[in-house]
Amino acid sequence: MFRALDRGDIRFMWIQVTNPMVTMPKLSRYRDAAKKEGRFIVVSDVYPTPTTDIADVILPSAMWIEREGLFGNSERRTQHFNQLVDPPGDAMSDTWQLIEVARRMGFKDLFPWDEKNHIEEIWKEYGLFHNNPKHAMAPYEALKASPGLQWPYVNGKETKRRFISKSDPACDQTKEYDFYGKPDHRAWIIFRPYEAPPEIPDNEYPFWLNTGRVIEHWHSGSMTRRIPILHQAVPSAYVEINPDDAKDMGIKNHDFVQLTSRRGTIKIKANINGRAIPPRGQVFVPFFDESLLINELTLDAYCPIPKQPDYKKCAVKVEKV
Numbered sequence: 257m258f259r260a261l262d263r264g265d266i267r268f269m270w271i272q273v274t275n276p277m278v279t280m281p282k283l284s285r286y287r288d289a290a291k292k293e294g295r296f297i298v299v300s301d302v303y304p305t306p307t308t309d310i311a312d313v314i315l316p317s318a319m320w321i322e323r324e325g326l327f328g329n330s331e332r333r334t335q336h337f338n339q340l341v342d343p344p345g346d347a348m349s350d351t352w353q354l355i356e357v358a359r360r361m362g363f364k365d366l367f368p369w370d371e372k373n374h375i376e377e378i379w380k381e382y383g384l385f386h387n388n389p390k391h392a393m394a395p396y397e398a399l400k401a402s403p404g405l406q407w408p409y410v411n412g413k414e415t416k417r418r419f420i421s422k423s424d425p426a427c428d429q430t431k432e433y434d435f436y437g438k439p440d441h442r443a444w445i446i447f448r449p450y451e452a453p454p455e456i457p458d459n460e461y462p463f464w465l466n467t468g469r470v471i472e473h474w475h476s477g478s479m480t481r482r483i484p485i486l487h488q489a490v491p492s493a494y495v496e497i498n499p500d501d502a503k504d505m506g507i508k509n510h511d512f513v514q515l516t517s518r519r520g521t522i523k524i525k526a527n528i529n530g531r532a533i534p535p536r537g538q539v540f541v542p543f544f545d546e547s548l549l550i551n552e553l554t555l556d557a558y559c560p561i562p563k564q565p566d567y568k569k570c571a572v573k574v575e576k577v
């Protein structure tokens with residue numbers, strides 16, 4: 257989608273619930289794309305971020321405690337949460353923003369709900385598309401009365417373990433296991449041929465850069481960096497360097513170093529023998545810090561099968577400043 261924005265195939269983009277101007281790989285490319293002539297960017301958010309910085313229009317969103325909603329996780333558990341306080345000013349939930357815009361575009365008949373009941377009605381409609389033993393969702397009333405329920409939810413009961421006949425009513429009960437999502441009812445393990453990374457270290461860029469998270473900050477840190485105790489614990493990003501590599505380069509703990517890839521460069525403090533010790537030839541930088549945009553260095557090549565960008569690793573050089 258962002259490549260299409262860069263090419264001009266997409267000229268309007270509405271961004272909600274994410275902060276791509278911190279998290280996108282090869283970030284400079286897509287930040288420049290959003291600023292190109294003829295592009296129009298709308299961003300819904302609760303705080304100023306580098307993504308709201310490039311927006312033509314900013315819509316104030318409601319925080320999770322300021323709206324009702326549901327969320328699910330990889331455990332197949334759906335949880336309902338109530339609105340606890342009113343949002344400030346004209347802020348509203350992302351969902352209600354979409355409904356209001358859709359109505360103004362002439363689609364009012366498709367969104368007949370009012371603001372008080374739209375979450376319940378959307379959930380009921382969503383459930384119609386999963387009304388079978390393989391995917392049935394718990395009803396709204398049951399979710400409100402529970403701390404969370406796992407789908408499939410059949411005959412008033414959660415399915416704790418899927419594909420096991422004694423616990424999954426969607427299974428063929430004559431079999432102990434039934435992987436009913438496949439035409440042969442067997443588990444599929446797909447082996448793919450090895451493909452080398454699109455970029456590997458060389459003489460000019462001899463280190464692997466790995467990016468990731470720290471426990472104190474969620475994704476781009478737009479909320480967690482505003483919580484004093486979390487911000488004090490990890491106030492800024494850093495680069496972890498193997499102590500032997502650091503010694504070879506004359507780098508000490510808290511020295512400033514320059515990381516450079518084929519796409520960009522940043523100046524950042526070194527962390528030696530800190531939380532983790534990367535293997536020789538590797539460095540690690542968390543990506544939560546909007547003042548140290550490590551994704552300006554990362555690579556936007558992607559796997560053609562899942563379309564997942566290969567931006568957790570790339571080749572860099574490390575230089576003491």
